[in-house]
Amino acid sequence: MAAQRDVAKRELRNRIDRYMAGGKAEAVFDPEANALADWLAAQTPAGSAAGSAEFVDVVQLLGLIHLCRNGILRPGTELPVLPETARLLAPVHRSAPQTLPIALLLTVELIAELPPYRKPEQLAGKALNLMNHGIAENDVPSVAGAINLFMDAAAAASSDHPDRASMLTNACSGWLTVCVMTGDPSAVDHAVRTGEESFAALPPQGAHRAESANNLGIALRLRFDRDGDATDLDRAIELLGEGIAYTPLDHVDLAVRQNNLGIALGTRFNHSGRRQDLDVAIAALRQAGEALGPHRRERPGFLGDLAYFHWVRFQQTGDRADLEAAAEFFEVAVTSHDEGLRQRAYAYLQAAREELAKLPQQHGRLKGVWKRR
Known part of the structure; x- marks a missing residue:
């Protein structure tokens, strides 16, 4: 060798x-x-x-x-x-x-x-570098190493350190990334734990609450997906809404946070059947799609989410406007780089076109749950 x-x-x-x-x-x-x-x-x-x-x-x-x-x-x-x-x-x-x-x-x-890093800022800086490397290379060990460094940085920081909450928020984000990369259900519990620590370390007001609230909200929504506890989902929606409220209108992550809220509201509609959740989910997802530039990689997935919930509302009401919107946005979703998303979007697009061709005949042939992953 x-x-x-x-x-x-x-x-x-x-x-x-x-x-x-x-x-x-x-x-x-x-x-x-x-x-x-x-x-x-x-x-x-x-x-x-x-x-x-x-x-x-x-x-x-x-x-x-x-x-x-x-x-x-x-x-x-x-x-x-x-x-x-x-x-x-x-x-x-x-x-x-x-x-x-x-x-x-x-x-x-x-x-x-x-010599080894000692100061919390240095530890957090190296952690951020390693996290970016791990995400870019789809390297789970690098992401795990970054999480450990963020936790070391938080431990080395004083309780009133201005960046301590951000260090914990980044650790929460790391665990969410591990969950996406590996599907490990325990990563969700770690994300909730570090997210709760981060949120508790923040002052009651301020822009820093946006990222922390968003990450913890995602973690709680994922735990609801796993365990089915409606309390987690209700709190997730509350936190995701708070994250948006603290996010400036020109912030690069605003669309992502609006999409997260829309998914959570749509999830609650699927769970409880409350029509208001579906309407607000569609409004949030539409805002997310409008906030993205035409060349953002996430755009087909976001508009696929929006298309799916328009399709769901068409199933509820038979409103042709929802069916037309679903078809329009599924046409964008089929351009995704994600093969699984493309296939799902194409199936829904074909069904939507068939329904448009035969209205006012009975609709509702294609049912199911749209999932981006």
Whole structure:
């Protein structure tokens, strides 16, 4: 294995050198380069080799190819002297670790031989970096590591630390991410626990309540899905509404929070049959869809949710306007990158078109529950 790793390291170094010498983009961008870098990273786990010369060599190579791919290292320039670069970056590493890519962060830690993080802000910064890396790479261990760092940061912070609640909120968000990635039902309980801690640490008013209320609301709605306790769902809706109330109209997450509220209200309608919940759910989901730009990746899923509840209301009332709206929004949902969502949306779209063609005949042929996951 060591011999194979040495061959892979030499090949990756040669690719970097060829790119730097002649600007041959394929040297670092082609699928073989990707596979080589992925294999080398997988064969050099940080947990067992951190601090070793071998691990440092591999992290340096992965960091260099990352810099080449992102245009930071350009052909004709000299490769950075990594030990010196690490020393120069050490102050940034200490004060704002979230600004460094994870491979570069590890390189700086190891080469500059920096002491462990101690301050809560530093722990939280590294946690944020690791969380972003885990989400981007669909890497559950990285997300779990980030959760632990956020909890360590909260433990290191004083009870009146201004960012302590945010650290706990981020831990709650991490557990929600684990739930989505793995389907582990215990992740929901952890999300509720850390969400409750976060919410309790907040002042009664202020913008920081928005994210905390939203995350805890999602966690409680997921626990309702699992356990069926209507108290959880009622409180989830209350919290999600509060989160929206504290979110500025131009905030990037407003549409997501409106969609979360709409889903929760629709869930309560499915549970209790109260028409008012369905009407308010549709209004919230429509606001979420309108708030998203036409190129946002989430848009087909959001409009699929809106289409589904228009379809449900058509089942209740026979109102042609709801059927037309359902068909219109399912047409957007079928453009989703999610294959499962596309298939569900297509089935509903076909049924809606059939119903439109035969009105005023009896409707309601396609029933079921629309789920995005």
